[in-house]
Amino acid sequence: xxxxxxxxxxxxxxxxxxxxxxxxxxxxxxxxxxxxxxxxxxxxxxxxxxxxxxxxxxxxxxxxxxxxxxxxxxxxxxxxxxxxxxxxxxxxxxxxxxxxxxxxxxxxxxxxxxxxxxxxxxxxxxxxxxxxxxxxxxxxxxxxxxxxxxxxxxxxxxxxxxxxxxxxxxxxxxxxxxxxxxxxxxxxxxxxxxxxxxxxxxxxxxxxxxxxxxxxxxxxxxxxxxxxxxxxxxxxxxxxxxxxxxxxxxxxxxxxxxxxxxxxxxxxxxxxxxxxxxxxxxxxxxxxxxxxxxxxxxxxxxxxxxxxxxxxxxxxxxxxxxxxxxxxxxxxxxxxxxxxxxxxxxxxxxxxxxxxxxxxxxxxxxxxxxxxxxxxxxxxxxxxxxxxxxxxxxxxxxxxxxxxxxxxxxxxxxxxxxxxxxxxxxxxxxxxxxxxxxxxxxxxxxxxxxxxxxxxxxxxxxxxxxxxxxxxxxxxxxxxxxxxxxxxxxxxxxxxxxxxxxxxxxxxxxxxxxxxxxxxxxxxxxxxxxxxxxxxxxxxxxxxxxxxxxxxxxxxxxxxxxxx
Amino acid sequence: xxxxxxxxxxxxxxxxxxxxxxxxxxxxxxxxxxxxxxxxxxxxxxxxxxxxxxxxxxxxxxxxxxxxxxxxxxxxxxxxxxxxxxxxxxxxxxxxxxxxxxxxxxxxxxxxxxxxxxxxxxxxxxxxxxxxxxxxxxxxxxxxxxxxxxxxxxxxxxxxxxxxxxxxxxxxxxxxxxxxxxxxxxxxxxxxxxxxxxxxxxxxxxxxxxxxxxxxxxxxxxxxxxxxxxxxxxxxxxxxxxxxxxxxxxxxxxxxxxxxxxxxxxxxxxxxxxxxxxxxxxxxxxxxxxxxxxxxxxxxxxxxxxxxxxxxx
Numbered sequence: 001x002x003x004x005x006x007x008x009x010x011x012x013x014x015x016x017x018x019x020x021x022x023x024x025x026x027x028x029x030x031x032x033x034x035x036x037x038x039x040x041x042x043x044x045x046x047x048x049x050x051x052x053x054x055x056x057x058x059x060x061x062x063x064x065x066x067x068x069x070x071x072x073x074x075x076x077x078x079x080x081x082x083x084x085x086x087x088x089x090x091x092x093x094x095x096x097x098x099x100x101x102x103x104x105x106x107x108x109x110x111x112x113x114x115x116x117x118x119x120x121x122x123x124x125x126x127x128x129x130x131x132x133x134x135x136x137x138x139x140x141x142x143x144x145x146x147x148x149x150x151x152x153x154x155x156x157x158x159x160x161x162x163x164x165x166x167x168x169x170x171x172x173x174x175x176x177x178x179x180x181x182x183x184x185x186x187x188x189x190x191x192x193x194x195x196x197x198x199x200x201x202x203x204x205x206x207x208x209x210x211x212x213x214x215x216x217x218x219x220x221x222x223x224x225x226x227x228x229x230x231x232x233x234x235x236x237x238x239x240x241x242x243x244x245x246x247x248x249x250x251x252x253x254x255x256x257x258x259x260x261x262x263x264x265x266x267x268x269x270x271x272x273x274x275x276x277x278x279x280x281x282x283x284x285x286x287x288x289x290x291x292x293x294x295x296x297x298x299x300x301x302x303x304x305x306x307x308x309x310x311x312x313x314x315x316x317x318x319x320x321x322x323x324x325x326x327x328x329x330x331x332x333x334x335x336x337x338x339x340x341x342x343x344x345x346x347x348x349x350x351x352x353x354x355x356x357x358x359x360x361x362x363x364x365x366x367x368x369x370x371x372x373x374x375x376x377x378x379x380x381x382x383x384x385x386x387x388x389x390x391x392x393x394x395x396x397x398x399x400x401x402x403x404x405x406x407x408x409x410x411x412x413x414x415x416x417x418x419x420x421x422x423x424x425x426x427x428x429x430x431x432x433x434x435x436x437x438x439x440x441x442x443x444x445x446x447x448x449x450x451x452x453x454x455x456x457x458x459x460x461x462x463x464x465x466x467x468x469x470x471x472x473x474x475x476x477x478x479x480x481x482x483x484x485x486x487x488x489x490x491x492x493x494x495x496x497x498x499x500x501x502x503x504x505x506x507x508x509x510x511x512x513x514x515x516x517x518x519x520x521x522x523x524x525x526x527x528x529x530x531x532x533x534x535x536x537x538x539x540x541x542x543x544x545x546x547x548x549x550x551x552x553x554x555x556x557x558x559x560x561x562x563x564x
Numbered sequence: 565x566x567x568x569x570x571x572x573x574x575x576x577x578x579x580x581x582x583x584x585x586x587x588x589x590x591x592x593x594x595x596x597x598x599x600x601x602x603x604x605x606x607x608x609x610x611x612x613x614x615x616x617x618x619x620x621x622x623x624x625x626x627x628x629x630x631x632x633x634x635x636x637x638x639x640x641x642x643x644x645x646x647x648x649x650x651x652x653x654x655x656x657x658x659x660x661x662x663x664x665x666x667x668x669x670x671x672x673x674x675x676x677x678x679x680x681x682x683x684x685x686x687x688x689x690x691x692x693x694x695x696x697x698x699x700x701x702x703x704x705x706x707x708x709x710x711x712x713x714x715x716x717x718x719x720x721x722x723x724x725x726x727x728x729x730x731x732x733x734x735x736x737x738x739x740x741x742x743x744x745x746x747x748x749x750x751x752x753x754x755x756x757x758x759x760x761x762x763x764x765x766x767x768x769x770x771x772x773x774x775x776x777x778x779x780x781x782x783x784x785x786x787x788x789x790x791x792x793x794x795x796x797x798x799x800x801x802x803x804x805x806x807x808x809x810x811x812x813x814x815x816x817x818x819x820x821x822x823x824x825x826x827x828x829x830x831x832x833x834x835x836x837x838x839x840x841x842x843x844x845x846x847x848x849x850x851x852x853x854x855x856x857x858x859x860x861x862x863x864x865x866x867x868x869x870x871x872x873x874x875x876x877x
Contacts, residue, residue, distance in 0.1 A: 350768065353771075363765075365762040370761045373781055373785070375785050375787075376780075384770075435766065439770070
């Protein structure tokens with residue numbers, strides 16, 4: 001693989017070491033990783049957060065983030081030494097021969113300029129083409145990337161197009177100088193599944209059409225399986241293994257890779273449906289709610305959550321699933337309808353609820369970073385609800401906190417005096433769970449609790465929640481957009497779209513046809529660990545039946561139905 | 565020559581002292597605190613050293629000063645060096661200037677400190693209340709503060725003190741109220757970014773009261789920017805008091821203070837016309853005392869702001 005004479009080689013990184021400044025000391029981020037990329041080849045970089053995949057991807061452009069430095073190793077792009085290259089030399093390469101597509105297109109576009117003006121900037125600056133030529137090229141690229149109205153969409157501002165369209169416009173921009181290499185840094189991570197699929201299809205097509213080499217950085221194995229020719233697995237700045245995509249998926253050699261592959265296998269057996277006539281723990285009845293004066297976010301939402309069961313509320317961003325949680329907790333009093341707990345109506349606003357009513361409903365948040373007060377120690381974070389609801393003090397409080405920490409599988413002696421900044425992401429989320437448990441509730445709302453976590457850690461959290469449910473007979477409402485999580489943990493599923501409940505029922509029912517058209521779209525858009533999945537899906541559904549186009553079709557169908 | 569002796573030499577001495585102080589502090593602390601001091605820039609070390617000298621001078625004024633605060637001698641209008649008993653000379657009433665300078669620091673710094681603390685208690689409490697409760701209370705408080713801030717501070721302070729009557733207590737109260745407006749704005753802004761955090765929501769849903777929310781959840785997270793602002797506000801209060809004293813309605817005789825001293829010694833500026841630079845620079849003694857403290861406090865605050873911003877990233 002080190003044949004430098006081979007004219008087909010585009011990028012070679014050898015034994016690269018990168019360090020980052022943390023406080024006063026330089027800590028290693030990349031410990032001697034080598035990489036080889038041929039022209040027209042797509043290399044997938046995967047790993048958990050902190051694996052160094054973004055740092056390595058950026059190094060492929062000869063770039064290091066602020067506070068980072070390359071200590072040894074070489075980066076050779078088409079026989080140009082990028083480590084030693086002068087800033088002027090690099091500037092002539094970046095954008096022209098090497099391009100970058102960032103995770104958040106919304107944050108990377110300048111909101112004050114039209115898309116097409118930002119698009120033409122690169123080609124004009126590098127002298128590739130005139131502004132007029134470049135505009136024409138932009139239109140044809142927009143067309144190839146299947147953006148709606150390719151002739152005029154470029155004249156919109158970034159806030160006037162959707163997230164998926166923006167990400168495609170950014171890919172078009174990266175393509176504007178026909179670079180030899182594009183680095184994609186988690187380009188679909190922030191998108192909904194149905195949007196993700198159209199972006200994936202577009203990126204893959206255009207990379208193939210222009211025979212561009214790419215480094216595709218992601219933490220999602222199923223996504224990388226669709227995109228990459230070869231996959232390199234990273235862990236804590238070290239290379240674990242590298243192989244062709246198919247070989248890697250079917251025969252991972254290293255135990256770490258196998259553990260990544262096995263993550264999605266956790267399935268909790270579905271519990272039998274509750275007999276008719278049982279009183280649900282939480283009953284949401286005809287809730288209509290919204291923010292501001294007269295915009296409703298929820299329309300006549302009703303469903304029940306029974307004792308010891310997990311109800312997953314599924315939907316894309318903006319579907320109103322988190323608003324349901326705000327109504328149940330009393331943060332957003334509904335305009336119509338009511339929330340019942342044990343068949344007794346809860347006061348709509350949390351301020352009017354009794355301490356015991358508040359105690360029974362607890363929440364676990366998505367971002368453990370903002371959910372825990374950074375200035376309080378674990379002892380106080382977990383201890384406060386115990387003190388508040390139970391009135392425990394002194395050694396009794398201490399014992400209870402230690403008991404709770406053991407329950408969430410953290411060693412009390414080691415963790416009780418730590419600050420949140422001294423915990424890992426998974427540990428923080430566990431402390432969030434302990435705080436909810438400390439109130440001794442019967443019902444817990446889990447708001448995207450695993451979506452900010454790495455897959456292995458998320459799996460641990462799901463298993464913990466499952467064990468706690470069985471031990472303490474808890475009821476969960478699980479808000480998520482991730483259908484793999486739903487598959488793993490739910491008993492019942494509620495599918496929401498634009499504030500309406502589209503479909504609800506037992507999990508096995510929901511995951512077997514026939515589906516509501518929207519549920520079908522959601523389910524079919526979840527990438528699978530099969531390199532042929534995207535091709536098969538596109539062949540099956542057709543180009544017009546994925547992503548935004550399909551969603552609009554469903555909207556029209558629903559409207560027709562309701563108007564009849 | 566005079567410049568070298570009276571300006572460059574003391575500054576060089578102070579800088580050398582600051583360097584030593586940094587070495588000593590950094591060496592005597594372990595772990596995180598030690599690391600923070602080791603990474604301290606020279607400006608911060610200088611600021612810290614000067615502030616410490618001022619604080620020691622203010623606290624120990626009765627011990628350090630050769631005479632009583634308002635002790636009057638027969639020798640008035642003495643220049644520095646004229647009489648070895650009065651190192652810095654005497655003023656127009658025959659009071660020892662060195663003594664006045666030490667006691668003046670004690671009064672000016674002490675009163676500025678108390679005033680700043682009052683301003684912070686008032687401003688931070690109201691600011692956090694406005695951020696936490698929102699709604700009409702926030703609107704009412706914020707608009708009232710806007711009105712107070714619309715009037716130039718020094719003129720408003722002059723007006724209020726004249727209406728309420730000249731006394732040290734009145735001056736402290738007036739400046740504290742006027743200065744709390746700036747603190748209010750900061751506390752409300754900082755509180756506003758904290759109040760939207762999920763942990764505040766969790767505490768509210770737990771049924772926690774206002775006191776717990778403000779003092780246990782918000783205050784610890786707002787402490788760093790508030791502390792930095794404290795240093796900055798202290799400077800402004802200190803300068804305002806000096807200005808009021810200079811105008812004659814601040815700290816009243818026989819209490820010594822630097823603002824009044826600048827005014828009383830200002831007549832010596834006229835000596836510059838006759839080439840007597842030593843006499844002409846006499847009012848610079850209290851004035852440079854004010855300036856040096858302001859600069860020093862700002863150095864320390866800059867460092868704290870830097871560290872605070874660094875912690876965020």
